[in-house]
Amino acid sequence: MTNVLDIRGLTKGFIMHHLGSKMQAFADVSFSVDAGEFVLLKGANGAGKSTLLRSLYRSYLAQSGQILFQSDHGLIDLAQAADIDIAHLRRTEIGFVTQFLVARPRVSAEAVVAEPLRMAGVNAADALDQARHWLETFGVKPELWRAYPTTFSGGEQQKVNLARALIRPQKLLLLDEPTASLDANARAALVTRLADLKSGGTAMIGVFHHPGDVEKLIDRVIDLTPETRTEVVRDDVAI
Amino acid sequence: MTRVMDAPRIVTTKPLVVVRNVDKNYGSVQALRQVSALVYPGEVLGIVGESGSGKSTLLRMMNLEETPDSGSYTLDLSDVSGNLFELDRFARRMLCATRIGIVYQNPHHGLLMRHSSSGNVAERLLVAGERSFATLRAKAKSALAASEFPLERLDAPPIELSGGMQQRVQLAKAIALEPALLLLDEPTTGLDVSVQALVLDTLKRLQQERQITMVIVSHDLGVIRTVADRVMVMRRGEVVEAGLVDQIFQDPQHAYTQQLVHAKL
Known part of the structure; x- marks a missing residue:
């Protein structure tokens, strides 16, 4: 298996200047992920699962440690890389699915979904075709495709969000509770899409409230609870 | 802290805008202190900071309306070379008329x-x-x-x-x-909310369809969050922090940036 990500001694805390205090999120986390591998992050609330995902995506700045990513351009430490390189990798190789849609005013659902393809240079008509296909797959009604998602319900927004995040295959996909607020059909469509991406070689790291949703995809579980941080291989997964 | 100047390893395109070590004093007031900024082709750089932080002064320098006491400014264009601060008035005017566009806060400015x-x-x-x-x-x-x-x-x-x-x-x-570079000085301040959304949407579309490089100054963090790819935070003439837009808003490092982000409605 090709190694996609190698995390070494990653530590993250937050300095809250107005309180004059520090809060440790996680310390000295190390693990690696191969192409096509699905790693589930486990741990109680506050164990740092989402913080770890955001640190890998560089929405959070790690305090120490390395995030060695095997990009198409060679090995790069995401913890130290220049912002412009990170922006480029996000457009081309690293995807992030959150529970929250970042909708811009006056941008239609189909345009929101097509945007990652447009940024990757796909022509407008093709991008729109594919966007509609994924909106349909995740169960967004056609009459909403041209509407502005800012007014959608939480569940509908989440579907738009998924269609956007999963429209193009990535080398590394970070999943932060993507099944939250989804109905059963959309959950099934999500699992099918993730399975396809996985077999296509996408490495995935995910946080799920109900890991049962993606049980069949999980290769490894990493427990981030500080005292019990362990790594468990698929055969004896307990979720 | 000044990631804005970090050398990329993957992206091989040269920055369109390079501003280096700019100092500007107005009498005893230090308006800009060792300010540097890079802007890559097609990206939107947001500059935030309180009144008097120097953000608009920096923008006016990029529009060659002001000359700093020291520092350099280059644009990576085939027909432009050298430190633009050293150009004479006529050359500046031509450059600004043809390659740099600016939108001011006051809607009728320049009309x-x-x-x-x-x-x-x-x-x-x-x-x-x-x-x-x-x-x-x-x-x-x-x-x-x-x-x-x-x-x-x-x-x-x-x-x-x-x-x-x-x-x-x-x-x-x-x-x-x-223009190769579009500068925006508080372009939505004073407009009502629906018109603000329209202007922001238009800017985003222009960036996507025409790959126009933009620098936008605003004290409205919502505006910056919507349109910028990267953000520079200024205070008292200095850059205190710079980073990707989501990092600045989700994990601000500097005490002043935290104060700004926490104060957002």
């Missing part, structure tokens, strides 16, 4: 209030040497359309228009010559 809206845009094209009436009219119309200006009002003078409409004429004027 001829009693000339037609299309005439205001055409005037910019005239400066660049365009003389054919048909071409002037067609280009002005297309720039106004791209700025979502209602085309049935092409001949209306700005004095008869609302602030939001005037802002669109300014934007059309700024993009008429397809």
